[in-house]
Amino acid sequence: MSQVAAVHPGVEPAESPLTPESWGKLGMWLFLAGDAMSFGGLLAGYGAIRFGSADWPVPAKVLGIQLTALMTFLLICSSVTMVKALSAIRKGDRRGLVRFLLGTILGGVIFLGLQAYEWTHLITTVLPPQGLTFTQHLFGTTFFVLTGFHGMHVTGGVIYLSCIAVQGARGKYSPERNDPVELVGLYWHFVDLVWILIFTFVYLL
Amino acid sequence: MATAHAEPNYMAIFGWLFVLTVVEIGVIFLPIAKLLIAIMLVGLAISKAALVAMYFMHLRFERRTLAVIAATPMLLCVLLVFALLPDHSAVPHQSAASSPRPAAAPK
Numbered sequence: 001m002s003q004v005a006a007v008h009p010g011v012e013p014a015e016s017p018l019t020p021e022s023w024g025k026l027g028m029w030l031f032l033a034g035d036a037m038s039f040g041g042l043l044a045g046y047g048a049i050r051f052g053s054a055d056w057p058v059p060a061k062v063l064g065i066q067l068t069a070l071m072t073f074l075l076i077c078s079s080v081t082m083v084k085a086l087s088a089i090r091k092g093d094r095r096g097l098v099r100f101l102l103g104t105i106l107g108g109v110i111f112l113g114l115q116a117y118e119w120t121h122l123i124t125t126v127l128p129p130q131g132l133t134f135t136q137h138l139f140g141t142t143f144f145v146l147t148g149f150h151g152m153h154v155t156g157g158v159i160y161l162s163c164i165a166v167q168g169a170r171g172k173y174s175p176e177r178n179d180p181v182e183l184v185g186l187y188w189h190f191v192d193l194v195w196i197l198i199f200t201f202v203y204l205l
Numbered sequence: 206m207a208t209a210h211a212e213p214n215y216m217a218i219f220g221w222l223f224v225l226t227v228v229e230i231g232v233i234f235l236p237i238a239k240l241l242i243a244i245m246l247v248g249l250a251i252s253k254a255a256l257v258a259m260y261f262m263h264l265r266f267e268r269r270t271l272a273v274i275a276a277t278p279m280l281l282c283v284l285l286v287f288a289l290l291p292d293h294s295a296v297p298h299q300s301a302a303s304s305p306r307p308a309a310a311p312k
Contacts, residue, residue: 052293
């Protein structure tokens with residue numbers, strides 16, 4: 001019997017050394033692997049379209065890099081607060097857990113606000129004169145589909161984080177029982193990771 | 206709980222992510238070949254993604270199974286990119302501005 005199973009009898013004894021200790025983590029990782037394929041499909045399709053295009057504009061000239069850099073920094077910070085939230089509840093610091101979860105949520109909400117501002121600016125002012133809107137050019141189509149799909153994930157993540165924060169505030173988590181916090185963390189880091197890739201391939205490359 | 210280990214220095218990882226992001230933005234302004242810039246950007250992005258995955262998402266300290274589950278989409282996505290390459294010129298991509306206006310449809 002593994003040492004883990006001996007210490008945590010609530011967990012089934014592992015059938016093999018390959019079985020993860022936590023079913024929740026296994027489930028979340030499997031979900032994230034599938035979600036990664038969704039984003040991967042969109043990014044690969046974007047690459048194929050862009051690679052074969054004769055008149056693709058230079059993204060750095062059309063899109064606002066400064067604002068996007070701030071958004072990237074924001075999401076990275078929110079990943080740090082997320083990791084600190086998990087660390088807090090593992091030490092039994094419930095107030096720290098809720099505080100850092102709220103910080104993560106705040107990061108996500110500000111990110112969405114900045115994205116809404118960016119989209120509005122692009123849709124009303126920047127793209128139409130250059131003929132690059134959602135319907136006029138695949139540049140616009142791929143941009144809005146990619147960032148929109150990601151933005152939906154951030155929105156879902158903010159809602160998910162809020163649910164966990166409420167449960168945390170109610171004292172449902174402890175150093176012994178904090179799997180749900182770890183799982184929401186995995187989802188949130190995934191959202192950050194995808195943004196890192198989108199930032200690189202859509203804005204910078 | 207994964208195998209016992211000291212908590213990674215999250216702030217150090219954050220520092221690295223910040224530095225790598227700044228370098229990424231700086232790279233696009235370098236006066237070198239586009240292909241070189243692209244290679245550097247991909248390398249930097251992969252490094253950042255790896256840091257988030259291994260330390261924030263804890264993969265470094267988990268059972269191997271989770272790392273395999275996480276690595277599989279990466280491999281599949283690379284294959285996907287190569288699978289799509291032959292189709293890149295299958296559809297003519299012309300914006301509304303550059304394509305000739307179609308003749309008026311008959312009533």
